[in-house]
Amino acid sequence: MRLALRESQPTWRTFLLAGIALLITYLVTAGLIRWAGANPFSAFELMLTSPLKTSFGIGEVILSATPIIFTGLAVALAFRAGYWNIGAEGQFLIGAAMATFVGLHSNNLPGGVAIPLMLIAAAVGGALWGVVPAILRVRFGIDEVVTTLLLNPVAALVVAGLLNGPWRNPETQFPESARLPKQTDMPTLIPDTRIHLGFGIAILLLLIVWFVIARTPVGLKLRAVGSNLKAARASGVNVSRILMGAALSSAAIAGLAGGVEVSAVSHQLTNGISPGFGYTGVIVATLAALTIPGVLLVALLFGDLTVGSFTASRILQIPSTVGEVVQAVLMVSVISVLVFRKYSIILRVKAPQ
Amino acid sequence: MRIAKSFGPVKALADVTFAAQSGQVHALLGENGAGKTTLMRILYGLTRPDAGTILIDGSEANITSPRVARNLGIGMVTQHFALVGPMTVAENLLLTEPGNGVISLQKARAHVRDLSSEFGLEVDPDAIVEDLPVGGRQRVEILKALSHGCKTLVLDEPTAVLTPKDIDSLFSLVQGLCKDSGLAVVFISHKMHEVLQISDEVSVLRHGTIVSTQRNFELDVHQLTQLMVGADDPNLEVLVGAKSPQTPAIAQLSAPKATVLSVRDLVISRDGVDRVDNFSLEVRAGEIVAVAGVTGNGQSELVEALLGLHEPTLGEIEVNTINVVGSGIRGRRTAGMSGVSEDRHQQVVGELSVAENLALTDPSRFASGPLLSRSAMTASAEDKIAQFNIKSSPGQSAGTLSGGNMQKVLLARMFDAKPSVAVVAQPTRGLDVSSTAQVRAELRNRAKDGTGIVVISEDLDEVLQISDRIVVIYRGRIVGELASDTATTAELGRLMAGVA
Numbered sequence: 001m002r003l004a005l006r007e008s009q010p011t012w013r014t015f016l017l018a019g020i021a022l023l024i025t026y027l028v029t030a031g032l033i034r035w036a037g038a039n040p041f042s043a044f045e046l047m048l049t050s051p052l053k054t055s056f057g058i059g060e061v062i063l064s065a066t067p068i069i070f071t072g073l074a075v076a077l078a079f080r081a082g083y084w085n086i087g088a089e090g091q092f093l094i095g096a097a098m099a100t101f102v103g104l105h106s107n108n109l110p111g112g113v114a115i116p117l118m119l120i121a122a123a124v125g126g127a128l129w130g131v132v133p134a135i136l137r138v139r140f141g142i143d144e145v146v147t148t149l150l151l152n153p154v155a156a157l158v159v160a161g162l163l164n165g166p167w168r169n170p171e172t173q174f175p176e177s178a179r180l181p182k183q184t185d186m187p188t189l190i191p192d193t194r195i196h197l198g199f200g201i202a203i204l205l206l207l208i209v210w211f212v213i214a215r216t217p218v219g220l221k222l223r224a225v226g227s228n229l230k231a232a233r234a235s236g237v238n239v240s241r242i243l244m245g246a247a248l249s250s251a252a253i254a255g256l257a258g259g260v261e262v263s264a265v266s267h268q269l270t271n272g273i274s275p276g277f278g279y280t281g282v283i284v285a286t287l288a289a290l291t292i293p294g295v296l297l298v299a300l301l302f303g304d305l306t307v308g309s310f311t312a313s314r315i316l317q318i319p320s321t322v323g324e325v326v327q328a329v330l331m332v333s334v335i336s337v338l339v340f341r342k343y344s345i346i347l348r349v350k351a352p353q
Numbered sequence: 354m355r356i357a358k359s360f361g362p363v364k365a366l367a368d369v370t371f372a373a374q375s376g377q378v379h380a381l382l383g384e385n386g387a388g389k390t391t392l393m394r395i396l397y398g399l400t401r402p403d404a405g406t407i408l409i410d411g412s413e414a415n416i417t418s419p420r421v422a423r424n425l426g427i428g429m430v431t432q433h434f435a436l437v438g439p440m441t442v443a444e445n446l447l448l449t450e451p452g453n454g455v456i457s458l459q460k461a462r463a464h465v466r467d468l469s470s471e472f473g474l475e476v477d478p479d480a481i482v483e484d485l486p487v488g489g490r491q492r493v494e495i496l497k498a499l500s501h502g503c504k505t506l507v508l509d510e511p512t513a514v515l516t517p518k519d520i521d522s523l524f525s526l527v528q529g530l531c532k533d534s535g536l537a538v539v540f541i542s543h544k545m546h547e548v549l550q551i552s553d554e555v556s557v558l559r560h561g562t563i564v565s566t567q568r569n570f571e572l573d574v575h576q577l578t579q580l581m582v583g584a585d586d587p588n589l590e591v592l593v594g595a596k597s598p599q600t601p602a603i604a605q606l607s608a609p610k611a612t613v614l615s616v617r618d619l620v621i622s623r624d625g626v627d628r629v630d631n632f633s634l635e636v637r638a639g640e641i642v643a644v645a646g647v648t649g650n651g652q653s654e655l656v657e658a659l660l661g662l663h664e665p666t667l668g669e670i671e672v673n674t675i676n677v678v679g680s681g682i683r684g685r686r687t688a689g690m691s692g693v694s695e696d697r698h699q700q701v702v703g704e705l706s707v708a709e710n711l712a713l714t715d716p717s718r719f720a721s722g723p724l725l726s727r728s729a730m731t732a733s734a735e736d737k738i739a740q741f742n743i744k745s746s747p748g749q750s751a752g753t754l755s756g757g758n759m760q761k762v763l764l765a766r767m768f769d770a771k772p773s774v775a776v777v778a779q780p781t782r783g784l785d786v787s788s789t790a791q792v793r794a795e796l797r798n799r800a801k802d803g804t805g806i807v808v809i810s811e812d813l814d815e816v817l818q819i820s821d822r823i824v825v826i827y828r829g830r831i832v833g834e835l836a837s838d839t840a841t842t843a844e845l846g847r848l849m850a851g852v853a
């Protein structure tokens with residue numbers, strides 16, 4: 001049994017493989033669910049479909065998908081340029097802190113002013129957190145995987161420092177910021193749901209990034225740099241500028257995600273504001289094969305699984321961490337199965353006739 | 354073997370029948386994009402055929418990967434070498450046959466020594482591959498192929514990158530392998546005289562079909578060319594040399610034109626060695642200056658410095674009186690210089706389409722509003738494809754182009770920038786006869802329109818045919834300057850060999 005390179009990669013095969021990956025995930029996790037004392041089939045049905053049956057459920061799916069649309073988009077954008085930004089987590093946290101800072105000092109500014117200011121601060125904060133690794137890479141060729149990754153725990157420490165120091169909640173004395181003024185709460189996008197304007201911003205950004213990459217001169221250069229840096233340079237592309245641009249936009253989008261989370265969901269800064277949204281973004285982008293529409297689909301699927309596994313655990317009395325296990329298994333199986341987009345497997349050499 | 358292969362709508366090979374006999378050299382000729390490499394990739398298991406069978410010693414073989422091919426005794430040296438640069442020769446050989454368990458470098462080294470004495474191939478097992486000259490690397494590739502006890506050896510354009518001396522030793526090696534070890538050798542080349550010199554049998558591929566297979570002694574250059582391009586090609590007479598090429602007469606500079614490129618006292622050091630030493634050159638608008646020399650005498654470093662891929666250690670490069678040293682590739686482009694260096698794969702983005710690669714230098718030309726206009730890009734690419742006779746469609750991924758067609762894309766892009774100085778390294782390397790004639794004519798035409806052109810080449814005929822002046826480079830220094838109309842091959846050859 002061996003792998004052989006395929007010559008073409010039709011789209012239908014990608015969909016077929018995604019289906020196979022889902023099946024594998026089912027088979028692998030079924031045992032675990034059974035062991036937890038539930039029927040795996042109904043568990044899966046609940047996990048995948050229960051959120052989609054009610055409009056409330058769909059709203060929850062979109063709500064939990066929103067931050068990872070942002071971070072997935074941020075990571076995909078950088079990766080497409082060949083800039084391996086693993087720092088979306090830290091950039092998210094700094095973005096959240098910056099938004100909190102603006103929110104805490106917004107006094108009586110009306111929401112129409114305060115919220116945009118918070119979001120701008122968040123994006124700038126994210127970009128600033130990404131600027132040092134970007135310069136080190138572009139000017140001195142220092143590997144950004146290491147530097148962006150190492151800055152993540154530093155960002156977490158910055159947040160913890162702020163929450164234990166100047167921003168400690170004056171009322172409860174908990175290490176969390178005070179609740180931000182009401183007018184900094186992001187308005188909902190659709191009345192009577194929890195879907196907020198942040199989702200609209202995410203979709204808008206996604207469309208913009210998609211168009212920029214696929215259809216603009218800068219996008220062409222970005223794809224060239226991402227797939228063959230030397231050839232792009234020899235062709236006259238300003239490689240440093242493209243890398244810098246991709247790195248900073250990516251970091252800004254991740255930072256913006258933090259700002260949206262503060263303004264729309266948590267309304268305060270806490271140590272647990274990100275349950276790993278930045279890392280999940282790397283997974284989302286990878287599963288989407290770095291395609292921008294793929295980021296949206298995968299993020300929504302993850303949102304669906306997150307909401308669904310709560311329902312499943314409630315109804316079937318299994319731990320809700322089962323949902324996380326399913327996501328992890330899904331990731332491994334999708335990544336393994338996606339190998340077959342490029343390679344075919346040959347089980348046995350045909351005997352000569 | 355009898356094979357058909359299509360890539361989507363592209364029929365690369367249609368019912369090709371090809372046979373190689375042991376103890377013989379079988380040459381495979383054909384225009385750029387005729388399907389030579391594809392056919393050999395199928396034989397070596399790098400590509401699967403759509404239909405057809407391969408017979409080895411009379412029994413059908415299903416070659417699904419290079420490993421299967423190697424086990425069946427097939428070895429291939431590809432147009433681009435597949436070696437790991439920073440490793441030694443022995444380590445590279447181990448990579449293909451790591452065996453099980455513990456690897457023994459000691460054994461690998463002995464193995465290399467055995468092989469090199471058995472086949473008379475000069476290879477040092479402890480040499481670092483990237484330090485070897487091209488000819489040396491090629492010997493490693495051949496050794497790698499032979500190390501699996503190969504019985505059929507495929508050489509895809511092996512001479513394109515070699516110096517005349519290396520070609521001679523390659524040929525005696527190939528002859529030795531055939532006569533003494535009974536190998537079958539498939540030899541691909543665009544150079545007719547090489548084909549006639551080395552081969553026993555010659556097959557000609559045209560548009561994916563074999564149009565002829567004949568014994569060597571039945572053929573001459575004229576017939577071969579006719580078979581390759583087809584008897585009805587209007588340029589046939591020119592190509593075979595019966596009529597002199599219709600290139601514009603070499604410019605008679607009545608009034609001296611402006612200097613567009615001025616290189617002064619260029620020094621390029623790598624690892625403490627001066628690869629180029631005190632190199633000075635002036636090029637005027639409308640003139641072609643050839644830098645002739647045997648490969649490895651500083652030419653690639655010179656090209657890299659001129660084009661800004663690696664800045665020189667010392668000296669000045671002025672383009673239209675602007676000093677461009679330190680301004681990189683883009684600064685040089687802005688000043689009016691553009692060019693093509695030797696390694697095509699470091700200038701073409703394989704995953705992008707031909708149209709995208711052609712547009713890449715300045716894509717905003719094709720923007721309507723903020724968006725790129727695909728139709729404008731495609732139309733412009735179609736123009737260039739027609740103009741340079743490139744065998745491809747605008748949407749084809751550039752990575753799948755045949756070697757010669759990739760070269761033409763690069764040349765088309767260079768001239769598209771309308772440079773006042775063009776620097777071209779080995780402009781016709783890997784091109785078939787008609788493309789070679791066409792590219793040379795194009796260079797003359799551009800010179801006539803006022804471009805100053807520097808051609809770096811080791812092909813004496815080329816140098817004499819297209820240039821106005823020739824400077825000869827030897828060990829990084831200029832050892833002579835000649836006017837093309839009075840220079841002789843003998844004189845040039847002497848200078849290039851460093852015999853003053």
Ligand SMILES: Nc1ncnc2c1ncn2[C@@H]1O[C@H](COP(=O)(O)OP(=O)(O)OP(=O)(O)O)[C@@H](O)[C@H]1O
Nearest residue numbers: 360365385386387388389390391753754755756757
């Ligand atoms: N993967 C692919 N997809 C589409 N077209 C391809 C692919 N591989 C090769 N081709 C096309 O098949 C044709 C034959 O290419 P091939 O490389 O065999 O030519 P060649 O005879 O070796 O030419 P050259 O002398 O320039 O090296 C070319 O037109 C090429 O563009």
Ligand SMILES: [Mg+2]
Nearest residue numbers: 389390755756
């Ligand atoms: Mg070829």
